[in-house]
Amino acid sequence: LNLYTQTLDWGTGSLETLLQRAAHILSSVSGHIALVTIPQNSKSRLYHLQLVPLTKQQVMLVMVTDSYYTQSVVLDFPEDQSLPEVDEESWQRELQILSNFLNQKLRGESLMTLHCLDWGELDREFNNYAEFLRSILQELKVRSHSYAPILIRGISEALRQPEFSQLQQVQMLMQLLEQEQEQLFPLIFELPDCPEDSKRVIVRIGTENSLEALNVCTLITANYCKGDIPLGSVGLLGPTRMLYENAIAMVEATADYLSETLST
Incomplete structure (x- = not known):
């Protein structure tokens, strides 16, 4: 040294x-x-997340940073995930609730610290979507590690x-x-x-x-x-x-x- x-x-x-x-x-x-x-870029922070329904088993995750850099990725719902029996309109509403929840928890967080956050808390509040949330958070970790x-x-x-x-x-x-x-x-x-x-x-x-x-x-x-x-x-x-x-x-x-x- x-x-x-x-x-x-x-x-x-x-x-x-x-x-x-x-x-x-x-x-x-x-x-x-x-x-x-x-x-x-350790200064980049998460500005907005949006989950956009494609099919009942696929969702597009759109991520926007505070510098307005945008990335998107298609995520598959886990095959063993128990999905709610809802129509298309209700499904969109469910995803909007999830989007709002993720924005509330993650907005303003540095991309380089996402891996340090307490993902367990997310699971407890949205148990029905535990596996799906974990896949979202894993994807965010990968995207922050380019x-x-x-x-x-x-x-x-x-x-x-x-x-x-x-x-x-x-x-x-x-x-x-x-x-x-x-x-x-x-x-x-x-x-x-x-x-x-x-x-x-x-x-x-x-x-x-x-x-x-x-x-x-x-x-x-x-x-x-x-x-x-x-x-x-x-x-x-x-x-x-x-x-x-x-x-x-x-x-x-x-x-x-x-x-x-x-x-x-």
């Missing part, structure tokens, strides 16, 4: 410059590939290691890092189920990584936060024989430094 404090100066550049320097230090010190995601660019440093040094001697492995890894970052992003930046887990280190070894290009690698990640809100993630990607204690400590120190800097 002292290395970052001595080397980086928050007052002399943009946030992206700070993250680039942090990634450079992490890759230089570790000898592995450093990955740092650029923060998502892809953001990844800063990557240390590729050339890391690829000199013997684990990356096979051309096909190198080509797959390079394609993932340079052209398929959207697939890599969910592995690096994972929203926790509760605030207490927001800063924990996650280690995935070999086939624990769901992407084939990473099956010979270890990926170590930790989120950096502003207060309790995860903004992005720091990671190291290297061979499975890496010195885990050192690598974990370096990832943790980088994430802690960024969290402290962004929270002051």
Whole structure:
């Protein structure tokens, strides 16, 4: 942590410059590939939700943020969900009641804190729609966790290691890092189920990584936060024989430094 404090100066550049320097230090010190995601828009807040009936088993969820950015997704009612026996007009009225309830509970909430809210309270007040509400809230979590660019440093040094001697492995890894970052992003930046887990280190070894290009690698990640809100993630990607204690400590120190800097 002292290395970052001595080397980086928050007052002399943009946030992206700070993250680039942090990634450079992490890759230089570790000898592995450093990955740092650029923060998502933590200021966006939910402005309005609307449930629009399509059929008796399908509903469109429309989400509008306070910057008037709009997303929509079609949701299926769970097959085992007991639906009320109502006509079309009554069904629309039921969905409007649900929309009003969700707006009352969620309007003004930061998109990045939706995963921390007490979903149990929603279930108790609308038990008949418990599964459907859970699917809505899960979709909101996914939508708040969209892809953001990844800063990557240390590729050339890391690829000199013997684990990356096979051309096909190198080509797959390079394609993932340079052209398929959207697939890599969910592995690096994972929203926790509760605030207490927001800063924990996650280690995935070999086939624990769901992407084939990473099956010979270890990926170590930790989120950096502003207060309790995860903004992005720091990671190291290297061979499975890496010195885990050192690598974990370096990832943790980088994430802690960024969290402290962004929270002051």
